[in-house]
Amino acid sequence: MSVHSEIKRVTTNTLKELKKKNEKIACLTAYDFSMATLVDAAGIELILVGDSASNVMAGHETTLxxxxxxxxxxxxxxxxGVKRALVVVDLPFGSYQGNSEEALRSAIKIMKESGAHAVKMEGGKEIEESIIRVLSAGIPVMGHLGLTxxxxxxxxxxxxxxxxxxEAELLIENAKLLQELGCFALVLEKIPAKLATLVSQQIExxxxxxxxxxxxxxxxxxxxxxxxxxxDFSPRFLRRYADLAGIMHGAFTSYIEDVKSGDFPNQKESY
Known part of the structure; x- marks a missing residue:
C-alpha cells in the first residue's frame, strides 16, 4: 500500500500540503492507458503526459x-487509467507561445477533450500573458524552467x-514570477543542484x-x-530501476522459438 493511500484524489492543493510537511512528491510520465494504470496503482502523486511522447512514443529527435x-x-x-494521481498535460510547442488567445484555446481543448487536471507550459516572463490567460479560465498551470x-x-x-x-538570477526571478501569476508547481530541469535548492526554498x-x-x-x-x-539515453541524472529491454527481448525471443518449434500453442492452449 502507498503511504498516501488515504488520499482519495491528488489535487494541486495536495502537492502544496506535501511541501509544507516536507514530504517529497513522486512524479512520472505516462503516455497510454496500460502504463498509466500501473503507475497510478503504485501510488504516484503526479503523472505528466509529457511532450516527451514525441521522442519515446513516436521516435522523433525532439519534442517539437x-x-x-x-x-x-x-x-x-x-x-x-488513473484513479488517484494528478494528471498534467504538456502544452506542445507552437500551441501557446506568443499568442495568449491560442494558448487559452489549446488549454481548453486539452481539458475538455482529455479530462486531465492541469497543463504544463515551458518558460518564464516571455510567456507571462499566455499563463495569465490560461489561469483566468480556471485551468491550473504547472511551470517549467531551466532546460526547456x-x-x-x-x-x-x-x-x-x-x-x-x-542566467541563474533570471531563473530565480522567473520562478518567483510564475508563483505570483498563480502556477501551482514548477518543473526545474537540468540546472545546478545548489540553484534548484535555493529556488525551492525561496518559493512556496x-x-x-x-x-x-x-x-x-x-x-x-x-x-x-x-x-x-x-x-539509448543515459544522462547522469537517470537511475534505471529495471532492465525491461532485457526482459522483453528474452520474452520475444522465447516466443519466436516456441512458435518456430511448434511448441506454442500446445494442447492446453488450444480449443
Whole structure:
C-alpha cells in the first residue's frame, strides 16, 4: 500500500500540503492507458503526459513535432487509467507561445477533450500573458524552467542550464514570477543542484526536479527511461530501476522459438 493511500484524489492543493510537511512528491510520465494504470496503482502523486511522447512514443529527435491533437490522444488514455494521481498535460510547442488567445484555446481543448487536471507550459516572463490567460479560465498551470526542450534550437544543446550567475538570477526571478501569476508547481530541469535548492526554498509552490539535485520538493523521470525500456539515453541524472529491454527481448525471443518449434500453442492452449 502507498503511504498516501488515504488520499482519495491528488489535487494541486495536495502537492502544496506535501511541501509544507516536507514530504517529497513522486512524479512520472505516462503516455497510454496500460502504463498509466500501473503507475497510478503504485501510488504516484503526479503523472505528466509529457511532450516527451514525441521522442519515446513516436521516435522523433525532439519534442517539437508532436501536435495538440496527438497530446490529447495520449492524455485521454492516461486519464482513463488513473484513479488517484494528478494528471498534467504538456502544452506542445507552437500551441501557446506568443499568442495568449491560442494558448487559452489549446488549454481548453486539452481539458475538455482529455479530462486531465492541469497543463504544463515551458518558460518564464516571455510567456507571462499566455499563463495569465490560461489561469483566468480556471485551468491550473504547472511551470517549467531551466532546460526547456521546446527551445532546443535556441540553445543548440541539452547541456545544464543556469550555470552562469546572470542566467541563474533570471531563473530565480522567473520562478518567483510564475508563483505570483498563480502556477501551482514548477518543473526545474537540468540546472545546478545548489540553484534548484535555493529556488525551492525561496518559493512556496512545490518544485519538481529532473536533473536538478535532491533539494527540489519532488522528482520526475520519463517512465521508459527509468524502466530501462529506452537504452539509448543515459544522462547522469537517470537511475534505471529495471532492465525491461532485457526482459522483453528474452520474452520475444522465447516466443519466436516456441512458435518456430511448434511448441506454442500446445494442447492446453488450444480449443
Amino acid at each position: 513535432p508532436i501536435t495538440l491533437d496527438q497530446m490529447i490522444y495520449h492524455a485521454q488514455g492516461v486519464v482513463r 526542450p521546446q527551445s532546443i534550437y535556441k540553445f543548440g544543446t541539452y547541456t545544464v542550464r543556469a550555470k552562469e550567475d546572470e 509552490i512545490p518544485t519538481v526536479g529532473i536533473g536538478a539535485g535532491n533539494g527540489c520538493d519532488g522528482q520526475i523521470l520519463v517512465v521508459h527511461d527509468m524502466l530501462g525500456i529506452n537504452k
